[in-house]
Amino acid sequence: MIGPEESVTITAYPDGPLLVRGAAVIENSDGEPIPVSRRTVALCRCGLSTIKPFCDGTHKASGFRTDV
Numbered sequence: 001m002i003g004p005e006e007s008v009t010i011t012a013y014p015d016g017p018l019l020v021r022g023a024a025v026i027e028n029s030d031g032e033p034i035p036v037s038r039r040t041v042a043l044c045r046c047g048l049s050t051i052k053p054f055c056d057g058t059h060k061a062s063g064f065r066t067d068v
């Protein structure tokens with residue numbers, strides 16, 4: 001069983017990215033890990049970020065809207 005300190009939480013931020021909290025491994029399309037320096041990362045879901053898969057804040061200026 002995974003303990004709370006090992007679990008990963010993904011939160012859909014309203015009108016913005018997916019916030020990933022915990023010890024997640026983010027991989028590129030080849031399955032290679034993408035280095036991350038924080039325990040919380042924001043993954044782009046608007047498709048406009050210049051640093052995909054991470055959010056760079058572009059969603060704000062674009063007027064990206066979500067239902068959740």
Ligand code: FES
Pocket residue numbers: 016017018043044045046047048049054055056057058059060
């Ligand atoms: S969700 Fe932030 S740039 Fe796409």
